[in-house]
Amino acid sequence: MTTFGEMLMYDVAIIGAGVVGCAVARELSGLRMSVALIEARGDIGDATSKANTAILHTGFDCVPGSLESAMVARGYRLLGDYAPTVGIPIEGTGALLVAWSKEELDTLPKLALKALENGYDACEIIDSEAVYRAVPDLGSGALGGLTVPGESIICSWTTALAYATEAKARGCTLLLATAVTGVNVGDRVTTLETTGGQVQARWVVNAAGLGGDVIDRMFGFDRFTIVPRRGELLVFDKLSRPKAPRIVLPVPSSKGKGVLISPTIYGNVMLGPTSENLTDRADTSTTEEGFAFLLGKGRSLMPSLLEEDVTAAYAGLRASTEHSDFVVAASGEKRYIRLGGIRSTGLTASMALGEHVRTLLGEHGVTPGVRDVLPEPPRMPNIGEAFPRPYERDDLIDADPLYGTVTCFCERVTEGEIRDALQSAIPPRDPDGLRRRTRALMGRCQGFFCGAQVAALMEGPRAPAEAAHG
Amino acid sequence: MAETLRPDVLIVGGGPAGLTAARSLRRLGVAGVLVLDREEEAGGIPRHSDHLGYGIRDLRSVMKGPAYARRLVDRAQQAGAEIITSATVTGWAGERSLLATTPSGRIRFDAGAVILATGARERPRAARMVPGDRPLGVFTTGQLQQEVHLRHAEVGSRAVIVGSELVSWSAVLTLRHAGCSVALMTTEFECPEVYAPVAFAGRALLGGPLARATKVVRIIGRNRVEAVEIEHLVTGQRRMVACDTVVFTGDWVPDHELARSAGIDLDPGHRGPLVDTDLATSVGGVFAAGNLLHPVDTADVAALDGRHVAASVVRWLGDGPASRSAVRLVAGDPFDWVAPGLIGDHMVGPPRDRLLLWSHQAQSFPTVVARQGGAIIGRRTLPWPVSPGRVFRVPWSLVRRADPLGGDVTIGLN
Ligand SMILES: Cc1cc2nc3c(=O)[nH]c(=O)nc-3n(C[C@H](O)[C@H](O)[C@H](O)COP(=O)(O)OP(=O)(O)OC[C@H]3O[C@@H](n4cnc5c(N)ncnc54)[C@H](O)[C@@H]3O)c2cc1C
């Protein structure tokens, strides 16, 4: 970074710190260039990247030959390799696509072929009996299925946080609560007007998710218009987890991926999402209609699931556009890269998109090369159920009793983990941010027992005497 | 594993039920009685319930929640029971073996008998499936009381209280203490759920109106609550009520995670363990007491469960496994559940010789009827009303004539 007076000047500025922007930041900050990541909200990964179904897709059902197909297939491998090295919770549950009608049953062979065209060869068609063996709690009427053993569940919160943490360790500047409001493309540098003052950069990457078309227009393009497509989801109590040993997918239709049942990496079961086009890009409210629709679906997909309490309900907005593919391109003239319309697979595709940006820069003669020394990748706290959590680890508790002090009972989050999150490189700004980093407050009681205690910890650590008490 | 402890009786949960069971067990001569509680202090829910109304039936005095909680802790300890706090029981290692996480490590407990006394909690907004935005300012009574009494945090200035159970009035008191006015209290029932005298005294406190047959259908506000939308269940009419705080009260669920993960049979009505009049569960040597079994009754009733279960546990420790009774008590209309749900082998009555029932309809001077195999085996007209949102107590003598081999006994209103 160079400073011109008060002005900040970078080789690359990335607009938007969702999972995509964070992945790009991580990739580019490994090169010999200065990088800024600019985010309107107070935290990274706080928009669509925090409210999705968190599946690491194989891409078996993408449109063959599309950029999305390539990015998902590549991203699947990259993130699948990266996750264990930094400790992103991931679990290879596999998926089962279930046919409920003769028509859907007839589609299965076509889907298996499509999977092959997408380079995925592990699908297998199974009969109804095998379907019920795989997921005994399914509702009646399943006629057959297609297995997709590679589909996995992953923690989308830790993923974005790991990218951003590594980017920051590699020297990337993180500008939070900074919204880009104007763009001025100069001869050699572009000036971004932001709510935090001007930021200058040679190249700009637009990873603004739902705001991507607005930024695109600031650059003088009119390539796409975003229609926020809301997806509402219901998360069921942990005690239901055995009912969903793997992801249960519907046969995709022209209307999208449809309603699925999925185990979550935190040990719950998720039902959703809905699919509804909106105009308000910030409307992540849930609706009566959405709930009724999902309960109706749930009743036929897995009736016994509805006997469990709902632990959480939320909605995410897909950045859908008039195009069927991702809208990705570079403009050498404006030193600008657009990552638009990253709708339903952006979590999976994130690292591939990071790599792709680097390739696009290279095609425009920006080839800074890898830094000589890179810091060790971060080690993220495990908030998933696939591996032992701190509360069950004697080694951690022996070293620090705060890992044996459970604060959030429902999710078994210890005071040690909350402290670590508050002291981390990118600390949470509010209870929701803490929830995404530790799982505190996301359990079945929703704060009945520990809400006040967690809020108190966020205000500051307890005095040692008080902490030792009890 | 740091260590293994081997108490004669392990009690999970140090609320009124668990603490009273511990004291009683010691007084009945059981040597090793250990209570585990995940909080830093034992005492259960009364710890944060800073108002009068505790201890009436068990301690024969009227006290505030925190003082009551301390008394129960003292009495258990004086009787020689050991209490370990900050100990969260996380699961089972065997039939009567449990694992806990504590600041000094993981501990395994191999017990002669286990009593689950983990209590109940209020259903939060999500479990009630109230749609809308997800702003700050939405509480359960439990969280509200801790925010106010423990953290002295500010709540809002204008609240809507969802529910009008006993606990809802407790929320009114807390809001008043915190300087927050009540814009509206809503109940889905046609009549408020508490005794007329409480409701009467409460109305003065409430300061705002009570909307009957009314449901909250949406929460509005991007950052902080700005309003709720309510619907009249009969007319279907909807309107907005401006507020910055919403408190979801009552609508209890038992904290049954440990019971379920042990494979213990649950009562489909209240979803706590299905127990007999001994308060024995379907797993040998595992008992249950308190609000885990009847979500939710008052603390003194939970405490007296503890006294009752202690005698059953002592019998079990002496005699070992008893055969499990086949007579199921079934909730008939208008009841959702009855506790206990089984008549015990020893033909002793339930705690306080009372059956506890939960109704979704109100009636004064109700006539309660018990039927077995088509025949009426008991009938009582009671001077106290049946009312939703509050436990209805029925003398055990109603079913005393049940035939141990006669199959299910259904309890309903005439
Ligand atoms: C219901 C649902 C289910 C999904 N399921 C999956 C799944 O299972 N697997 C999968 O791989 N993908 C899934 N997705 C898709 C995935 O969530 C998205 O593709 C991904 O999160 C997009 O990330 P992003 O970084 O592009 O966008 P975002 O996360 O939206 O990030 C964009 C960021 O840009 C910021 N921003 C916008 N404008 C400005 C500005 N002017 N100045 C500064 N900052 C700005 C925003 O504040 C935001 O933080 C799902 C999506 C939804 C909605």
Ligand SMILES: Cc1cc2nc3c(=O)[nH]c(=O)nc-3n(C[C@H](O)[C@H](O)[C@H](O)COP(=O)(O)OP(=O)(O)OC[C@H]3O[C@@H](n4cnc5c(N)ncnc54)[C@H](O)[C@@H]3O)c2cc1C
């Ligand atoms: C706001 C409010 C007001 C009330 N007002 C009154 C009143 O005025 N008068 C009255 O008589 N009653 C009142 N009650 C009801 C009363 O508080 C309960 O009936 C009583 O607390 C029930 O006792 P319990 O022992 O069954 O459960 P609880 O008091 O809920 O105790 C359960 C204990 O188990 C512990 N526990 C749970 N799971 C675990 C685990 N896995 N590991 C370790 N420990 C665990 C918990 O930490 C807790 O301490 C009120 C309740 C509320 C919420």
